[in-house]
Amino acid sequence: MRFISVIAIKEIRTYFASPMAYVVSAAFLAITGFFFVASVSDAFAEASIRGYLAGAIFFMIFMSPALTMRLIAEEQKLGTLELLLTSPLREFEIVFGKFIAAFVTTMVMIALSMYFVIVLFVYGDPDVGPLLSGLLGLSLYAAATLAVGLFASSLSSNQIVGLVVGSGILTALTIIDFISARVTGLASEILDAFQLGASFSVFDLDSFGVAEGGHFADFARGIISLTDIAYYSSITAVFLLLTVLVLEARRWR
Amino acid sequence: MIKIEHMSKNYGPYPAVIDISFEVLKGEIVGFLGPNGAGKTTTMRVVTGFTPPTSGDVTVGGYDVVSHSLDVRRHIGYLPETVPLYLDMSVTDYLTYMGEIRGMNASWVKERLPKVIDMVRLGEYQNTLVGRLSKGYRQRTGIAQAILHEPDVLVMDEPTIGIDPIQVVETRELISDLGENHTMLLSSHILPEVSAICKRVLVINDGRIVADDKPDDLSEKLQHAERIEVSVRGVESPAFIDAMRDISAVVDARSDQRASVLQKAQRENFSPFIVDARPNVQAAEQIAKKIVDNGWGLSNLTPLPMTLEEIFLELTTEENLGE
Numbered sequence: 001m002r003f004i005s006v007i008a009i010k011e012i013r014t015y016f017a018s019p020m021a022y023v024v025s026a027a028f029l030a031i032t033g034f035f036f037v038a039s040v041s042d043a044f045a046e047a048s049i050r051g052y053l054a055g056a057i058f059f060m061i062f063m064s065p066a067l068t069m070r071l072i073a074e075e076q077k078l079g080t081l082e083l084l085l086t087s088p089l090r091e092f093e094i095v096f097g098k099f100i101a102a103f104v105t106t107m108v109m110i111a112l113s114m115y116f117v118i119v120l121f122v123y124g125d126p127d128v129g130p131l132l133s134g135l136l137g138l139s140l141y142a143a144a145t146l147a148v149g150l151f152a153s154s155l156s157s158n159q160i161v162g163l164v165v166g167s168g169i170l171t172a173l174t175i176i177d178f179i180s181a182r183v184t185g186l187a188s189e190i191l192d193a194f195q196l197g198a199s200f201s202v203f204d205l206d207s208f209g210v211a212e213g214g215h216f217a218d219f220a221r222g223i224i225s226l227t228d229i230a231y232y233s234s235i236t237a238v239f240l241l242l243t244v245l246v247l248e249a250r251r252w253r
Numbered sequence: 254m255i256k257i258e259h260m261s262k263n264y265g266p267y268p269a270v271i272d273i274s275f276e277v278l279k280g281e282i283v284g285f286l287g288p289n290g291a292g293k294t295t296t297m298r299v300v301t302g303f304t305p306p307t308s309g310d311v312t313v314g315g316y317d318v319v320s321h322s323l324d325v326r327r328h329i330g331y332l333p334e335t336v337p338l339y340l341d342m343s344v345t346d347y348l349t350y351m352g353e354i355r356g357m358n359a360s361w362v363k364e365r366l367p368k369v370i371d372m373v374r375l376g377e378y379q380n381t382l383v384g385r386l387s388k389g390y391r392q393r394t395g396i397a398q399a400i401l402h403e404p405d406v407l408v409m410d411e412p413t414i415g416i417d418p419i420q421v422v423e424t425r426e427l428i429s430d431l432g433e434n435h436t437m438l439l440s441s442h443i444l445p446e447v448s449a450i451c452k453r454v455l456v457i458n459d460g461r462i463v464a465d466d467k468p469d470d471l472s473e474k475l476q477h478a479e480r481i482e483v484s485v486r487g488v489e490s491p492a493f494i495d496a497m498r499d500i501s502a503v504v505d506a507r508s509d510q511r512a513s514v515l516q517k518a519q520r521e522n523f524s525p526f527i528v529d530a531r532p533n534v535q536a537a538e539q540i541a542k543k544i545v546d547n548g549w550g551l552s553n554l555t556p557l558p559m560t561l562e563e564i565f566l567e568l569t570t571e572e573n574l575g576e
């Protein structure tokens with residue numbers, strides 16, 4: 001456990017010592033701010049963070065891999081991975097430490113965007129249920145996307161490859177409903193079960209939607225379902241495990 | 254401390270190291286010598302637990318590198334060939350972090366860090382970002398991380414590669430000092446370096462160990478050719494070379510092409526030659542007699558000691574011929 005925190009603290013310091021955290025936070029706040037404002041600006045608009053959530057999960061498809069692309073790729077490029085792997089550390093400690101750093105950084109961004117909630121309470125009377133479930137869903141969603149991004153970063157020493165592969169996997173899981181709509185029966189159901197949550201209907205000014213069949217829909221609505229929690233937790237666990245395996249495989253090459 | 258028994262390592266179908274065995278005793282400084290691609294780095298990576306051997310047994314301090322990898326790694330300080338540094342951290346932050354991931358606690362780091370910084374003479378740069386340091390200072394930072402956690406065994410892969418000559422000398426001194434209380438395996442493809450620092454040399458070529466000896470003994474053992482520098486006046490080169498080749502003790506003769514020698518020869522008007530002869534047959538006497546008999550002027554006749562470079566070439570080319 002101590003090694004995990006040593007690595008996490010180092011990575012968090014690196015995030016905030018470089019422009020990375022600030023640039024990504026600024027972009028995150030600007031984009032989610034736009035969706036939030038647009039979704040509550042109509043007359044008789046619902047006092048909810050639905051627009052914010054839809055914008056946030058869509059943006060994370062690109063933001064999470066951008067945050068994680070450096071984490072392992074750069075260690076390979078600098079040769080410092082050789083040092084980590086010849087220190088008395090286990091691979092999972094390296095992977096967890098880095099994952100936690102990226103997760104904490106994302107949570108800081110989400111915390112910064114919480115003034116939207118304060119605005120809602122000042123000017124309206126939001127329903128607390130969907131608000132809390134939405135934020136829980138957002139945290140789980142962030143963890144899943146960061147795990148995918150971290151896995152992508154472990155594949156090569158090139159950060160851009162990490163970004164493209166990470167965003168590619170997340171985009172594929174997002175547009176999977178385009179494919180499931182074109183097949184029927186069991187195949188369609190299985191494909192639907194993998195829908196990540198974001199939807200291009202976020203750009204629809206009337207709904208600012210999330211994918212209806214996806215795992216985020218219930219969280220946005222105020223429902224906490226075990227299936228959805230299990231889905232995001234599984235994605236997180238599977239991709240973290242794959243990352244550990246990629247690092248272990250490096251030894252056996 | 255380090256014991257390697259019949260270790261082989263393949264990368265896919267390509268063998269990098271083939272059935273090598275050797276032992277490094279506690280307190281020994283062993284130089285690992287070989288051309289690029291000979292298998293030095295691979296062997297070191299196996300010893301440090303970075304990569305497992307394909308076959309054979311490797312133990313460090315009695316721990317197997319595969320089954321007790323974590324124990325092995327706790328006892329080793331490692332400086333890889335490309336010095337692994339986080340360029341955006343200060344020297345102090347970097348070393349503190351390296352100490353922590355080696356399992357040192359905060360108070361130990363606090364007590365040990367100033368000593369190590371002093372030892373590698375990084376004092377005035379301790380708050381500089383690693384990315385701003387010159388190559389020589391980066392190397393010292395790399396050495397500092399390897400010795401910080403007081404490991405029993407130090408493994409250094411080409412520690413003086415790519416730094417300027419003055420810093421090379423300083424780095425060598427530093428490594429020699431470290432050798433006084435560490436077991437050390439040090440690789441290099443530069444011979445004077447190894448003979449200056451190490452008391453024992455392992456020569457590796459094409460994945461096999463081709464010699465294991467003290468630098469001096471290595472020199473002696475391999476002197477199966479005697480090299481003699483000869484300078485003469487009043488004879489054309491081809492005639493002289495032919496005359497030398499007629500002597501039974503002589504293996505070969507050629508003009509000496511070294512710039513420094515040629516300059517002096519031109520100034521003093523003689524022709525310089527190098528003659529290789531069989532050892533222990535009084536070749537020098539025969540050469541001198543031949544020159545005098547022919548009525549040429551003999552101005553210099555000096556047996557040359559073989560340098561480690563030549564021994565090294567000899568060893569490795571012989572190995573190639575044998576295959």
